[in-house]
Amino acid sequence: SLLMWGNDSENIDNMVFGPFEQQYGVDVEIVRLNTDANGIVSRLVAEAENPRADVVIGIDNILILQDQARQVLEPFTPSNLDLVNTTLVELLDEEHYIVPFDFGIVTLIYSTDAMNVTTHPQLANLTFEDLAEPSMASTLVTENPHLSSPGLAFFLSEIAVYHGILDDDWREWWCSVRDYIDVQEGWSEAWAKWDSDPTRNMMVSYGTDPAYSAHYTGTAPDTAVALFSYNAESYAWLQIEGIGLVKNGPNPDLAKKFIEYCLTEAVQSHIALNQWMFPANLNVELPDVFDYAVHPDEVSPLNALLPATLIKSNLTSWLQEYDLIMTA
Incomplete structure (x- = not known):
């Protein structure tokens, strides 16, 4: 069984992991914590002596600057990292404690039913x-x-x-x-x-x-x-969310293969309409509705x-x- 901690925002459908499970004969267990990314790091720190997770998704380009985040992760360079925008890789973490999973901008939004550029x-x-x-x-x-x-x-x-x-x-x-x-x-x-x-x-x-x-x-x-x-x-x-290998996790070899799988179109093609972020994979075609989104x-x-x-x-x-x- 492969265990991954994630956050409580909308996540890609569990069904996208079916091919990985079939290929390696494992069950992928997704644990979505009812917390933000800070809470994910805290959970990993609390379990550092006996890690339960193999892979973590959601630590971003701010949190990875924290020493405690790096202490619970193991650097890993996926063999297919060339699928990912090189600039994102460099901006997120050149040591590859985490590699890009998705990205987008944090900004202000407003309700057009209540305000607009005419009234404001x-x-x-x-x-x-x-x-x-x-x-x-x-x-x-x-x-x-x-x-x-x-x-x-x-x-x-x-x-x-x-x-x-x-x-x-x-x-x-x-x-x-x-x-x-x-x-x-x-x-x-x-x-x-x-x-x-x-x-x-x-x-x-x-x-x-x-x-x-x-x-x-x-x-x-x-x-x-x-x-x-x-x-x-x-x-x-610019927020870049990463995927990383948990240090001393129970299934390191399988976890590395899973990280590589998550960078492929099999997973990345589901990010836009589920995570509501931009996929890190350069080859993924965005849905038409993303014409309304502001690209970084x-x-x-x-x-x-x-x-x-x-x-x-x-x-x-x-x-x-x-x-x-x-x-x-």
């Missing part, structure tokens, strides 16, 4: 300064950066803009909005709030959400993306304004300062 012109070229206005901040729901990967991506997006573009103190923005924004525990909780509260019309989410909306309604999407705009350039945070190639990545070394050395203190601001 700033949406067309949104800045963090615009978002700090009480009338805008009071519409926003985001996620806890301690507990949520999109919440952490948004937190770092704000620091990236203030550090790399505005050359200003990032703390001031959070001081301005703390009494107006709604911070939920994770993405699922934020989505529930955004979907049910008529006053919360903006949310930190993904650039594929309009495609999701169009797919399930069968009409033009009722969700739109608001990208951050500075100096006539559009920005968003259409924006400048905010990650480039905040080097990984800077994040690794400062993230703990940044989050501590965030806590002081939000609880003041």
Whole structure:
């Protein structure tokens, strides 16, 4: 039996693993934790002395910077890694503790039933300064950066803009909005709030959400993306989610074959309409509904304004300062 930890977002159908099970005579057990990617790392750390998992999916390009994430993973270079965009591989982890599984942008979405560029012109070229206005901040729901990967991506997006573009103190923005924004525990909780509260019309989410909306309604999407705009350039945070080999897992050889299988079109072709992310495999053809999605190639990545070394050395203190601001 092969055991894989995953997160609680929509995942590819278990049926896609049938051919792998038949080929190797095993049962693939998928365990989807009711947590965000941070919780997955915590689970692996807790089981480090006696790992139950063989493979992990969902650790992203921020979490892999943490020492504890690397301590529970084993570097592995799949023989078919050439199926994956080379740039993604380099941006995620050059040592291959994890390799790309899917990718997309973390940005702001809004309900077009409640707001649009006519009622809120700033949406067309949104800045963090615009978002700090009480009338805008009071519409926003985001996620806890301690507990949520999109919440952490948004937190770092704000620091990236203030550090790399505005050359200003990032703390001031959070001081301005703390009494107006709604911070939920994770993405699922934020989505529930955004979907049910008529006053919360903006949310930190993904650039594929309009495609999701169009797919399930069968009409033009009722969700739109608001990208951050500075100096006539559009920005968003690039999230790359990886798949990796658990250190000292019970079935290492089988796990390596499974990782290679997950990079093939047999699995990758199901990512778009199930994970609602872009597949890492270069050969996968996207469904038509993804014409509504914002592809990462259409924006400048905010990650480039905040080097990984800077994040690794400062993230703990940044989050501590965030806590002081939000609880003041």
